[in-house]
Amino acid sequence: MFTITPAGTMNRLFVDGPDASDYPRINDYFNRAYQRDPENFSREFESLRREHEAFHSLQSIAGYCCAKPFGYAGDFRLIDRLYTHYIGSGVHIARWDAFAQAQPAAVAVRNRKTYFIDLMKANLPANVLNVASGPARDVLEFFGYCPDAAVVIDCLEYDAHAINYAGSLLKGNCRVRFTQQNILTWKAEGTYEMVWSSGLFDYFTDGVFVRVLRKLLGCVAPGGQLVIGNFSDENPNRAFMEVGMQWFLHHRSPEQLIDLAKQAGAEAWNPEVKSEPAGVNLFLHLTKPA
Numbered sequence: 001m002f003t004i005t006p007a008g009t010m011n012r013l014f015v016d017g018p019d020a021s022d023y024p025r026i027n028d029y030f031n032r033a034y035q036r037d038p039e040n041f042s043r044e045f046e047s048l049r050r051e052h053e054a055f056h057s058l059q060s061i062a063g064y065c066c067a068k069p070f071g072y073a074g075d076f077r078l079i080d081r082l083y084t085h086y087i088g089s090g091v092h093i094a095r096w097d098a099f100a101q102a103q104p105a106a107v108a109v110r111n112r113k114t115y116f117i118d119l120m121k122a123n124l125p126a127n128v129l130n131v132a133s134g135p136a137r138d139v140l141e142f143f144g145y146c147p148d149a150a151v152v153i154d155c156l157e158y159d160a161h162a163i164n165y166a167g168s169l170l171k172g173n174c175r176v177r178f179t180q181q182n183i184l185t186w187k188a189e190g191t192y193e194m195v196w197s198s199g200l201f202d203y204f205t206d207g208v209f210v211r212v213l214r215k216l217l218g219c220v221a222p223g224g225q226l227v228i229g230n231f232s233d234e235n236p237n238r239a240f241m242e243v244g245m246q247w248f249l250h251h252r253s254p255e256q257l258i259d260l261a262k263q264a265g266a267e268a269w270n271p272e273v274k275s276e277p278a279g280v281n282l283f284l285h286l287t288k289p290a
């Protein structure tokens with residue numbers, strides 16, 4: 001095993017679970033070992049995963065993400081665990097879940113929900129296309145702040161489990177409509193004042209990113225905006241996500257996002273990249289010329 005702390009210290013941490021004062025040391029452990037030899041560290045980490053519930057149990061954040069019960073990392077249940085500050089039961093899992101929830105990447109996921117709500121409140125669009133809506137907790141909370149908003153939100157999502165879950169959260173809200181579709185094969189219809197997609201494009205290669213973006217450009221009404229979230233290449237938790245959680249994303253820089261927007265034909269859409277307060281989730285903003 002990689003030794004980067006005094007012998008036995010890391011073992012104790014894995015058994016007991018960390019407290020807040022241990023968090024910097026754990027990140028340092030993941031980041032340094034992964035940077036030194038990613039393949040070897042990943043292989044060696046598998047024995048820690050087998051030994052420690054916090055890294056294999058469905059009740060834990062990291063174990064659930066790694067197990068991929070719906071076939072992919074970052075499903076609606078995991079994302080909603082992050083949104084709702086879920087902590088699994090038992091001291092060992094609870095301590096590791098508290099670590100996961102305190103990390104900038106988890107904070108950034110929660111911040112993107114706020115980012116969506118703030119965008120909605122600032123622009124009050126009449127209609128929205130929400131691509132890859134997942135648990136739709138962002139939509140639910142928006143209506144909590146603006147119960148009378150005159151908006152129709154079309155949620156496009158390919159996982160039927162996610163749609164059922166989100167539908168149960170938003171039960172009775174007839175301003176939210178769900179469509180089970182794969183964005184790759186979906187035939188675009190109509191236009192929207194706002195098109196929003198977070199937690200999707202960072203699963204795409206550059207080629208697919210450009211292809212889907214080009215499709216979505218056709219869904220924006222004149223003067224309307226398209227906002228796409230993507231994890232930053234400066235994510236300080238990448239090692240923990242990739243090794244501890246088996247959650248791999250295409251991290252990108254602001255320059256890369258702007259370049260992809262141009263490749264998709266959005267040069268004249270005033271491409272701009274902003275970020276949530278943690279600086280981990282970037283947002284590409286495009287405005288269709290009126």
Ligand SMILES: C[S@@+](CC[C@H](N)C(=O)[O-])C[C@H]1O[C@@H](n2cnc3c(N)ncnc32)[C@H](O)[C@@H]1O
Nearest residue numbers: 074132133134157158159162182183184198199
């Ligand atoms: C990480 S979650 C993000 C959910 C939500 N946008 C959020 O930020 O809370 C990604 C979602 O994308 C959906 N998804 C992945 N690929 C998709 C595709 N090709 N078409 C439609 N939805 C897709 C998944 O089912 C999942 O619910």
